[in-house]
Amino acid sequence: MSTDTAGGLPAFEPGAFPHPVGLLALPVGPRMFLTCCGVLAVALSASISVLVVQLAALLMVAIALRILTPLLKTWRTVGWVSASIVVIYAWAYPGSTDYVWVFGVQGFLSGLLIVVRLLGFVTVLYLMLLSTGPLAIVRWVGDVNDDLGIMVSLTLSVVPVMKQQMETTIQAQQARGLEMGGNLVRKLRAYLAVMIPVVVKSLVRAYGMAALLHVRGYGSGRRDKPVFRVTAAVVTCYALGVLWVAASTVARLALR
Amino acid sequence: MNKRIALVFVPVGIGINIVGGMLASGLKLPVFLDTIGTILSAAILGPWWGALTGGLTNIIMSLQNPMDMWFALVNIAVGLIVGYVSIRFGFQKWIVVLVAGLIVAVVAPIIGTVIATYVYGGLTGGGIDVFTAGLMKSGADVFTAAFIPRIGSNLVDKLLSVFLVMFVILALPKNLKGFAAGPEKA
Numbered sequence: 001m002s003t004d005t006a007g008g009l010p011a012f013e014p015g016a017f018p019h020p021v022g023l024l025a026l027p028v029g030p031r032m033f034l035t036c037c038g039v040l041a042v043a044l045s046a047s048i049s050v051l052v053v054q055l056a057a058l059l060m061v062a063i064a065l066r067i068l069t070p071l072l073k074t075w076r077t078v079g080w081v082s083a084s085i086v087v088i089y090a091w092a093y094p095g096s097t098d099y100v101w102v103f104g105v106q107g108f109l110s111g112l113l114i115v116v117r118l119l120g121f122v123t124v125l126y127l128m129l130l131s132t133g134p135l136a137i138v139r140w141v142g143d144v145n146d147d148l149g150i151m152v153s154l155t156l157s158v159v160p161v162m163k164q165q166m167e168t169t170i171q172a173q174q175a176r177g178l179e180m181g182g183n184l185v186r187k188l189r190a191y192l193a194v195m196i197p198v199v200v201k202s203l204v205r206a207y208g209m210a211a212l213l214h215v216r217g218y219g220s221g222r223r224d225k226p227v228f229r230v231t232a233a234v235v236t237c238y239a240l241g242v243l244w245v246a247a248s249t250v251a252r253l254a255l256r
Numbered sequence: 257m258n259k260r261i262a263l264v265f266v267p268v269g270i271g272i273n274i275v276g277g278m279l280a281s282g283l284k285l286p287v288f289l290d291t292i293g294t295i296l297s298a299a300i301l302g303p304w305w306g307a308l309t310g311g312l313t314n315i316i317m318s319l320q321n322p323m324d325m326w327f328a329l330v331n332i333a334v335g336l337i338v339g340y341v342s343i344r345f346g347f348q349k350w351i352v353v354l355v356a357g358l359i360v361a362v363v364a365p366i367i368g369t370v371i372a373t374y375v376y377g378g379l380t381g382g383g384i385d386v387f388t389a390g391l392m393k394s395g396a397d398v399f400t401a402a403f404i405p406r407i408g409s410n411l412v413d414k415l416l417s418v419f420l421v422m423f424v425i426l427a428l429p430k431n432l433k434g435f436a437a438g439p440e441k442a
Contacts, residue, residue, distance in 0.1 A: 043374075077321065077323070080381040081380065081381030084380075084381050084385050085376070085377040085379050088385060088388070088389040088392070089377060091389065091393070092389045092390075092392035092393040093392065093398075094392060094395055094396070094398075110377075114376070114377040115377075117375075118375060118377075121323070121375065122322070125323070125325070126322060128322075129322055134320075137319065138319075147259075147263060151263060151266050151267055151312065152267075152312070152316065154263075154264060154267035155266075155267040155270045155271065155312065155316055156316075158267045158268060158270075159270070159274055159275070161271075162271040162272070162274075162275045163275060163278070165275075166275050166279060180283060184285075184286075187284070187285055188285065190283060191279060191283055191285065191289065192420065194279060195275075195276060195279060195289075195292070196420070198272070198275060199296070199420075199424050200424065200427070202271060202272055203268065203424075203428070203432070205268065206261070206264045206265050206267075206268040207261070207264075207432070209264040209268075210258075210260045210261045210263070210264045210265075213260045213263065213264065214260055218260065218263075219259070219260065
């Protein structure tokens with residue numbers, strides 16, 4: 001690809017991007033199903049060893065998808081709370097009976113279980129998000145249900161406008177003498193002074209958008225639904241999801 | 257309220273939730289104030305559209321941070337409670353709004369604490385954890401230790417949110433009030 005056109009941005013060349021292969025070729029629906037099964041399986045697991053095995057398997061998938069580094073970076077989002085859980089549970093867990101200095105062994109293990117489970121949730125959910133991307137998920141929602149799709153699309157277009165509206169209102173109110181800092185009462189007053197105009201203008205915008213939908217004939221004719229093809233990969237994906245939950249349930253019952 | 261209005265009201269409600277939460281954290285307020293849009297949608301459109309606004313807020317936020325998805329249940333419950341209150345009594349009388357706010361202020365932290373206890377062990381990674389740890393050390397179980405610090409902030413948060421919505425609804429023209437106008441006027 002040449003990079004000397006469009007101000008340094010890579011120019012689009014048809015066929016320059018490889019067609020998705022392997023796991024990346026799976027449609028979004030089965031991936032969502034697998035993610036739901038993953039969350040359920042992690043939630044059902046009540047032992048550190050079972051959770052560690054699942055976490056290792058998920059990291060192997062991340063290696064196969066070449067997203068291990070960004071996935072591990074997402075662990076930082078729960079880094080601070082994870083450290084708090086281990087320390088506070090070891091120090092204050094009511095069920096601790098054996099102690100090493102001031103830290104209870106049972107509390108430490110309970111905290112560790114919660115942290116490993118938390119990392120399991122983070123890994124499953126970010127694996128989906130990093131391998132699929134938000135836009136593909138939004139498009140899939142539209143394929144599943146037209147109304148849901150239009151609501152999600154409108155939300156994604158309305159939120160930046162509302163943020164801009166909020167910034168404009170803050171500037172306008174500050175020009176009129178509003179102080180954004182100070183004590184709690186002053187901050188709450190500032191919140192209301194900004195939020196009420198934003199809410200009212202949003203409602204006005206909502207009725208404008210409803211009129212636009214009516215003018216454009218939304219709902220008068222249904223568009224053709226995309227055809228979901230049942231391939232061997234899709235069936236394998238659904239079977240894997242069911243197996244994952246079943247294995248997790250069996251492990252929980254066996255280790256009780 | 258026709259369906260087209262509901263279809264655009266939900267995205268606006270989600271936007272109000274997101275912008276409201278951002279402004280509250282920008283002002284460093286000790287409350288979330290991120291359910292105003294859910295309450296507004298539920299009061300005007302009814303419980304199911306309110307629940308949809310609440311659920312979709314967390315689902316859309318989870319495109320940026322997937323761990324937000326867990327608390328969708330709290331937002332859905334807020335939508336259902338306010339919606340049913342609005343259908344039955346409207347959302348313009350201060351006593352109705354106060355009672356709805358109090359119910360939401362108790363139910364929301366109960367659901368939120370159950371989720372937070374399971375997913376995060378009842379902790380937040382913030383300064384309030386010292387209080388939770390102190391309660392745990394004094395013998396309280398994890399749920400109680402996580403619930404008590406949440407109830408106070410939720411009381412202020414939800415009461416402020418419902419009254420803000422009530423004032424907005426009072427300022428709206430009659431034909432835009434929907435269920436909030438009350439059972440005889442809707």
